Structures are given as C-alpha cells and as structure tokens.
Amino acid sequence: MLLEVNELRKTYATGFEALKGISLKVNKGEILALLGPNGAGKTSLISTICGITNPSSGSVIIDGYDISKNFRDARKLVGLVPQDITLEPFEKVLNTINFSRGLFGRKKDDALTEKILTKLSLWDKRDSRIMELSGGMKRRVLIAKALIHEPRLLFLDEPTASVDVELRQSMWDVVADLKKDGVTIILTTHYIEEAEAIADRVGIINKGELLLIEGKASLMQKFGQKILKIELQKRLNQLPKDLSEKNVKLSDDGLSLTYIYDTKQKKTGITKLLSNLSNSGINLRDIQTDQSSLEEIFVNLVKEKAE
Amino acid sequence: MNFQAVKAIYFFEMARFFRTLLQSFVSPVISTSLYFVVFGTVIGSRIQEVEGISYGAFIVPGLIMLSVMTQATSNGSFGIYFPKFIGTIYELLSAPVSYFEILLGYVGAAATKALFIGLVILATAAVFVDLKIMHPVAMILFLVLTCISFALLGFILGIWARNFEQLQLVPLLVVTPLVFLGGSFYSVSMLPSIWQTITLFNPVVYLVSGFRWSFFGNADVPIFVSLLAISSFTVVCVIIVAWIFNTGWRIKQ
Ligand SMILES: Nc1ncnc2c1ncn2[C@@H]1O[C@H](COP(=O)(O)OP(=O)(O)OP(=O)(O)O)[C@@H](O)[C@H]1O
Numbered sequence: 152m153l154l155e156v157n158e159l160r161k162t163y164a165t166g167f168e169a170l171k172g173i174s175l176k177v178n179k180g181e182i183l184a185l186l187g188p189n190g191a192g193k194t195s196l197i198s199t200i201c202g203i204t205n206p207s208s209g210s211v212i213i214d215g216y217d218i219s220k221n222f223r224d225a226r227k228l229v230g231l232v233p234q235d236i237t238l239e240p241f242e243k244v245l246n247t248i249n250f251s252r253g254l255f256g257r258k259k260d261d262a263l264t265e266k267i268l269t270k271l272s273l274w275d276k277r278d279s280r281i282m283e284l285s286g287g288m289k290r291r292v293l294i295a296k297a298l299i300h301e302p303r304l305l306f307l308d309e310p311t312a313s314v315d316v317e318l319r320q321s322m323w324d325v326v327a328d329l330k331k332d333g334v335t336i337i338l339t340t341h342y343i344e345e346a347e348a349i350a351d352r353v354g355i356i357n358k359g360e361l362l363l364i365e366g367k368a369s370l371m372q373k374f375g376q377k378i379l380k381i382e383l384q385k386r387l388n389q390l391p392k393d394l395s396e397k398n399v400k401l402s403d404d405g406l407s408l409t410y411i412y413d414t415k416q417k418k419t420g421i422t423k424l425l426s427n428l429s430n431s432g433i434n435l436r437d438i439q440t441d442q443s444s445l446e447e448i449f450v451n452l453v454k455e456k457a458e
Numbered sequence: 459m460n461f462q463a464v465k466a467i468y469f470f471e472m473a474r475f476f477r478t479l480l481q482s483f484v485s486p487v488i489s490t491s492l493y494f495v496v497f498g499t500v501i502g503s504r505i506q507e508v509e510g511i512s513y514g515a516f517i518v519p520g521l522i523m524l525s526v527m528t529q530a531t532s533n534g535s536f537g538i539y540f541p542k543f544i545g546t547i548y549e550l551l552s553a554p555v556s557y558f559e560i561l562l563g564y565v566g567a568a569a570t571k572a573l574f575i576g577l578v579i580l581a582t583a584a585v586f587v588d589l590k591i592m593h594p595v596a597m598i599l600f601l602v603l604t605c606i607s608f609a610l611l612g613f614i615l616g617i618w619a620r621n622f623e624q625l626q627l628v629p630l631l632v633v634t635p636l637v638f639l640g641g642s643f644y645s646v647s648m649l650p651s652i653w654q655t656i657t658l659f660n661p662v663v664y665l666v667s668g669f670r671w672s673f674f675g676n677a678d679v680p681i682f683v684s685l686l687a688i689s690s691f692t693v694v695c696v697i698i699v700a701w702i703f704n705t706g707w708r709i710k711q
C-alpha cells in the first residue's frame with residue numbers, strides 16, 4: 152500500500168465542504184484515474200494530500216508516513232503537477248527545474264536533468280525563459296519539475312488540458328515509462344478515453360464524495376454501452392419474434408426501435424439485427440447511435456447513492 | 459534540516475537580484491549622490507556642523523539606514539509575495555521543507571541584498587565626505603541586525619498583502635516617514651523639546667542613533683537602549699512569523 156486516505160474532510164474558510172469524508176487506498180505501481188465534473192473536489196483532494204491545504208479531519212498515510220506527523224518523509228516521495236500553469240515567467244527552464252530538485256533536498260544531477268528534459272522534448276528549450284514557451288511546453292516544464300526529484304507517487308492534475316493530440320500521446324508514453332519504473336500515479340481527467348487508455352483503476356468523485364472506485368474493465372462496461380435508435384417508415388404493431396428475444400424494444404408509437412449493445416464485446420449484434428429487419432420486410436427511415444455520457448453516469452450514480 | 463532547500467531558495471532569490479545587478483547597484487549610487495548634492499551642499503552650507511561633525515558626514519548613517527530599511531522591507535515582502543501571487547507557492551508547500559527553512563531562504567536573501575546596498579551607499583558616501591568609523595564591529599552588527607529585522611518585517615507584509623497596493627503601502631506610508639522623522643538628517647537634540655519627546659516613540663530613532671554612534675561615538679539615546687530596541691523589534695517580528703507559520707495564516711487555505 153503506497154497511499155492510504157482515511158475519512159478525509161476539507162471545509163474551506165468560506166464554509167464550503169469540498170471533501171466529505173473520502174477514503175481510498177492505492178497500491179504501489181498502480182495508476183488511478185480520478186474522474187468527476189467541475190468542482191467535484193478532485194483538486195481539493197490532491198491539494199490536501201500534498202500539503203497545500205490543511206485537512207479539516209481525517210488522515211493521509213504515504214508509504215507508512217503520516218503527512219502531518221512525518222511531513223518530510225511523506226513529501227519526499229510525492230511529485231505534483233498542478234492543474235493551473237504556475238511558473239515564474241522570467242526564469243530559465245533549467246533554473247526552475249534545479250530549484251525544484253533543491254527544494255526536495257537533492258543536489259543537482261545534470262545527467263538526470265538531461266534525461267528528463269529530453270524525454271519531455273524540452274532539452275532544446277533549457278535556456279529559454281518560461282515566458283518564451285508555448286502553453287504545452289509550460290505544462291511539460293511543470294511535469295519536469297515534478298519528476299526531477301524522482302518521486303514514487305506522482306499526482307497529475309489534468310495533465311492533458313490544453314495539450315494537442317500528439318503531445319498527449321507522448322505524455323502517456325512518459326506515464327507508461329514511469330509505471331515501468333514502479334512509480335504510482337494518480338491523475339485527474341475529464342476524458343473517459345484517457346482513463347481507459349492508461350489507468351488500472353478509476354475513481355469517480357462528485358460533490359466531495361468518492362462515488363465508486365473500481366477496476367477499469369468493469370467500469371468501462373458501464374461506459375461502453377451504446378443505444379442504437381432505428382426509425383421506421385411504417386408503424387409497427389408488434390416486434391417480429393426473432394427480434395423480441397433480443398435487447399430490442401419497440402417504442403409506444405410503433406415508429407422506432409431501440410437496441411442497447413456493448414461496444415466492448417466482439418459481436419455487437421448490429422449486423423444480425425439489420426439483416427433480421429430486412430428479412431422481415433421492415434423498411435428503415437433513419438439510424439442513429441447514442442452513448443451514455445459521463446454526465447448521465449454521474450447522475451445515475453448519484454441517484455443510486457441517494458436511494 | 460533541509461540545507462539544500464535553504465540554499466535553493468536563497469540562490470534562486472539572489473539570482474533575481476543578480477539579473478538586475480546593474481540596476482541594484484546604480485540606483486543607490488545615484489540617489490546617494492543626489493542626497494549629498496541636495497542635503498550636503500545646499501543645507502550643509504548653512505549648517506556647518508552638527509555635534510562637532512560636518513553635516514555631510516553626519517547624514518551618512520541616516521542615509522544608509524533609510525535605504526537599508528526600505529530595501530530590506532520591500533525585498534523581504536516581494537520575495538514571498540510573488541510566489542503567492544503567481545501560484546508557485548504550491549511548490550514550497552508541497553516540498554519537504556519546514557517554514558523555518560523557507561524563512562531562512564527568503565529573509566536571508568532579502569537581508570543580503572539590503573546589506574549589499576547599504577555597503578554600496580557607504581562606499582559612495584566615502585567619495586563625498588571624510589568618513590571615520592569609530593566602532594566598526596558595532597557598525598556591522600547594527601547594519602546586519604537592521605537588514606535582518608526589516609527583512610522579517612517585509613516577510614510578514616508579503617504574507618499579509620493581498621495585492622500590490624498593500625505590498626507597497628507599509629514601506630511607503632510607514633517605514634519611509636519613520637526614518638525621515640527618526641533623526642536621519644538631524645540630531646534629535648536640534649528639535650523643540652515637545653518634539654523631542656514625541657520622537658522618542660519612533661522606534662527608528664533608536665536604530666539611527668545607535669548606528670550613528672558606531673560612526674562618531676555620540677548618540678541621541680544611550681547605545682544599550684538602541685541595542686535593546688533593535689533586538690526587541692527582531693524578537694517581535696520572529697514571534698509574529700512563528701504565529702503565522704503555526705496557523706498557516708494567508709498561506710494555506
Ligand atoms: N480556496 C477555496 N476556498 C473556497 N472554496 C474552494 C476553494 N478551492 C476550491 N473550492 C471549492 O471546492 C469545490 C471543489 O473544487 P476543486 O477545485 O477541488 O474541484 P475539481 O474537481 O478539481 O474541479 P475541476 O474539474 O474544475 O478542476 C468547488 O466548489 C470550489 O468552488
């Protein structure tokens with residue numbers, strides 16, 4: 152167990168309760184993706200674990216070290232890439248990175264600096280001032296700053312916000328390399344595909360509560376459902392026999408069919424459904440598909456919780 | 459103790475200073491020269507001597523104090539305010555550094571800069587007037603203590619300030635007037651007696667007086683009172699800083 156969060160609560164000075172008793176455990180070498188709508192409390196959770204805000208109650212243990220009682224030992228293990236780009240505009244890339252390493256009590260290590268900057272395609276920019284960099288480069292500088300002290304637990308707060316497709320891919324390559332080195336990673340994102348691509352487990356946060364945390368595979372099934380809607384040319388009074396057995400439903404007005412299927416399965420059954428329809432002499436007007444969105448799933452999860 | 463972190467903060471701050479070294483060097487030289495032209499020549503031609511010292515030499519300790527106090531305060535406040543303002547303070551808060559180490563780094567750098575400027579002014583002044591320092595050790599002690607205590611004051615201001623206006627308010631509205639009214643350019647004994655009494659409530663009087671004593675051997679107030687004043691001021695600042703750190707006031711949400 153690398154990270155253990157117990158009943159963590161955070162009430163801000165405004166009286167707003169951003170974390171309502173969150174508990175979770177993360178294993179060594181695991182990648183956990185935290186999903187949740189804006190204002191859910193993802194950043195608050197990360198800030199509290201990293202020491203940027205004080206918890207109102209509850210405890211956080213990192214590799215056996217309590218973040219308040221053994222803050223030095225605990226923080227030495229942690230790297231943080233914040234959500235907002237916060238860098239000193241007039242500093243040079245190399246200086247700001249060496250500064251970060253120094254803060255963690257480590258002497259300058261030129262070989263490591265070069266390795267990390269090269270991996271993040273920043274080596275050419277090492278003598279540039281921060282203000283001369285593009286947004287995506289600045290985000291990579293933040294990542295380099297978080298990696299330079301060789302953390303064992305890395306927080307990435309929306310690392311791919313405002314990052315282009317190519318860079319996103321290279322960022323995931325970096326994450327994959329870190330995982331290979333045994334680094335535990337907790338990241339937040341709004342993109343379900345992103346969580347799907349790299350996470351081992353996914354946690355969903357809403358309104359300061361951890362609604363669920365489970366393995367990617369089982370969660371993806373819920374997200375993987377799609378609805379196929381077929382509009383018919385003529386009203387249908389009853390479904391043909393070979394269709395009614397399946398997940399097909401006829402609307403009340405008899406003018407459309409809906410079919411729920413799983414994109415993750417090898418056979419979605421769409422071909423069969425369509426050929427059955429044409430065999431039965433049913434003519435189609437239009438076809439559309441719908442995916443249950445992240446928001447819908449949140450809503451459903453919140454409803455389930457309330458019941 | 460995370461010395462590496464103290465070093466990192468200290469040199470990061472000093473680098474900011476060295477980037478503008480010319481500016482940091484030239485502006486005190488010019489302003490000191492101006493003071494000598496205006497105060498030394500114009501006023502000095504009317505006031506020949508104060509307490510047996512030429513007026514030009516008499517104002518040197520006050521001039522140094524004026525710059526050192528304002529520089530230490532503004533450097534100390536800016537050093538910690540800037541990361542708070544642009545958000546890079548997240549890095550300090552999430553690193554394995556104690557508040558004491560953060561303080562050491564920022565206040566150390568601010569005090570060093572102020573000390574540097576104080577010495578530049580001293581050297582510039584030596585060009586204009588004949589200077590003898592009677593108690594060099596005491597002079598250095600006063601200078602260093604003033605740099606540190608006002609850098610501490612600045613650090614407190616930097617944490618307190620919510621915007622740039624507030625940041626400049628105290629140095630401009632409190633420190634500078636107190637120094638001007640603190641006998642930098644005149645001897646307290648030259649004032650009407652009612653003002654002499656009022657002046658004694660100005661803490662800067664004790665610092666300027668003690669500092670001047672280290673140059674010329676005479677003072678407005680006894681030297682041990684001056685030492686007591688600067689020491690208690692330092693202690694008060696340390697207590698306030700300790701309170702800030704214990705509560706996380708205006709640092710952590
Ligand atoms: N310093 C603060 N003082 C008061 N309230 C705050 C503070 N920081 C955050 N909040 C509130 O706490 C809630 C959670 O914010 P948080 O930044 O943790 O959300 P998030 O899940 O990271 O959202 P996003 O996806 O937009 O980044 C929000 O309602 C926010 O307004």
Ligand SMILES: [Mg+2]
Binds near residue numbers: 193195308
């Ligand atoms: Mg956030």
